[in-house]
Amino acid sequence: MRDITHFISGKFVTGTSGRYSDVFNPNTGEVQARVALASPEELDAAVQSALKAFPAWAATNPQRRARVMFNFKALVEKHMDELAEMLSLEHGKVLADAKGDIQRGLEVIEFACGIPHLQKGEFTEGAGPGIDVFSMRQPLGVVAGITPFNFPAMIPMWMFGVAIACGNTFILKPSERDPSVPVRLAELFLEAGGPEGVLNVVHGDKVAVDAILDHPEIKAVSFVGSSDIANYVYQRGAANGKRVQAMGGAKNHGIVMPDADLDQVVRDLVGAAYGSAGERCMALPVVVPVGAKTADGLLERLLPEVQKLKVGTSTDPEAQYGPVVTAAHRERIKFYIQMGVDEGAKLLIDGRDFQLQGYEKGFFIGPSLFDHVKPTMKSYQDEIFGPVLQMVRAETLEEAIELPSKHQYGNGVAIFTRNGNTAREFAQRVNVGMVGINVPIPVPVAYHTFGGWKRSAFGDTNQHGMEGVRFFTKIKTVTQRWPVGDVGDQSFVIPTMR
Missing domain, CATH: 3.40.605.10 (Aldehyde Dehydrogenase; Chain A, domain 1)
Structure with missing residues (x-):
């Protein structure tokens, strides 16, 4: 050993x-x-x-x-x-x-x-x-x-x-x-x-x-x-x-506006939600489409991409993500998936039974996807820290801003839109420390700073x-002064800059 x-x-x-x-x-x-x-x-x-x-x-x-x-x-x-x-x-x-x-x-x-x-x-x-x-x-x-x-x-x-x-x-x-x-x-x-x-x-x-x-x-x-x-x-x-x-911790949200490029959003979401098996504080585990048409169009594109994700060993060059870090953490993720089901969210893809052939004792878990998640659900309020994406539908931009702003965590948030005014308003108003505009994981570059708000x-x-x-x-x-010549009389008055 x-x-x-x-x-x-x-x-x-x-x-x-x-x-x-x-x-x-x-x-x-x-x-x-x-x-x-x-x-x-x-x-x-x-x-x-x-x-x-x-x-x-x-x-x-x-x-x-x-x-x-x-x-x-x-x-x-x-x-x-x-x-x-x-x-x-x-x-x-x-x-x-x-x-x-x-x-x-x-x-x-x-x-x-x-x-x-x-x-x-x-x-x-x-x-x-x-x-x-x-x-x-x-x-x-x-x-x-x-x-x-x-x-x-x-x-x-x-x-x-x-x-x-x-x-x-x-x-x-x-x-x-x-x-x-x-x-x-x-x-x-x-x-x-x-x-x-x-x-x-x-x-x-x-x-x-x-x-x-x-x-x-x-x-x-x-x-x-x-x-x-x-x-x-x-x-x-x-x-x-x-x-x-x-x-x-974190529970980062991705707001998807009706004018967003949904194909690009799906590519960004899949990487941000499931990359590194979701074990990132800047992962994107919550997607918030604005409007039913946006939600339905997003799901239509998202489902097949999540279903074809390749889970493999960490050394497999074709794997998109590997196992989670421990068996205990895998069980914790499964616990939250079941919690979401019990709370009434709609589980569209269930990754709990995934096993990798030849590595059955490894700490693998497949990707999971929820729809119709509500802000009152504990599975939404807590950080899951695994390959689980939750969809929370919003009717308006105002409602979409409120979701991350009122959440206990305020690490990162992203908005996907083609409208500069919408993006500017969102960035100014949202109560979160790091904001991405068409950037799914807004980790600042090294010469800026990293930090969230709230918890x-x-x-x-x-x-x-x-x-x-x-x-x-x-x-x-x-504060320095170098005397020149006679230093003068002793002063008992606090020095000023006059």
């Missing part, structure tokens, strides 16, 4: 807690490895390593830090195939999707390579008689990231790429379900010239999470996961005086982009 260990101070460290978690191959259902689960003492060892590395790394000039990030980017690209296969065999997403996972993370690393410019402060000459004012963005110290199973490469790079480029040292606690890629990324960072202790990986469960949230030397925590846990992370971390950005995000700062730089730095403002 292969053991996956921690990575602290540039070395593999065997777990000493005596606790392990199984890592499955979702294609076969077999245990392929076990990962060590850290104790608070092991987490503290990583923090001490990061504390030791921090002064020298923070004092390294931004251009040299950027060179390490450039080297890291090149190494990840060199090992792309290796990383994608490793990711695919633990998560279950197909290889093309695994490479996309890695590539989207690399785009944030590319952004972080611009840190000499991004970390610059501001300067005002002559703010008063002989007085200049300037600001500096300085790193916080030791910071941490807690990442989910669904993007084991992208989301860690979202977090540590910006944080480390800013001069912080980092503790990464990845998901215990697919932990190998984060460890390999830490190895490559070391090979790229990153000093020992700057990037540490500690595996674990709630014990490790709580240790991160309670540790007095960890100054900031970035989290992505379910909303209940995001809220817990935010509350506990903030109570301990930490900066916290905690991204939660999709806790805290005031988004991921990556300049919001990420602001989150992982603190502002110091300096």
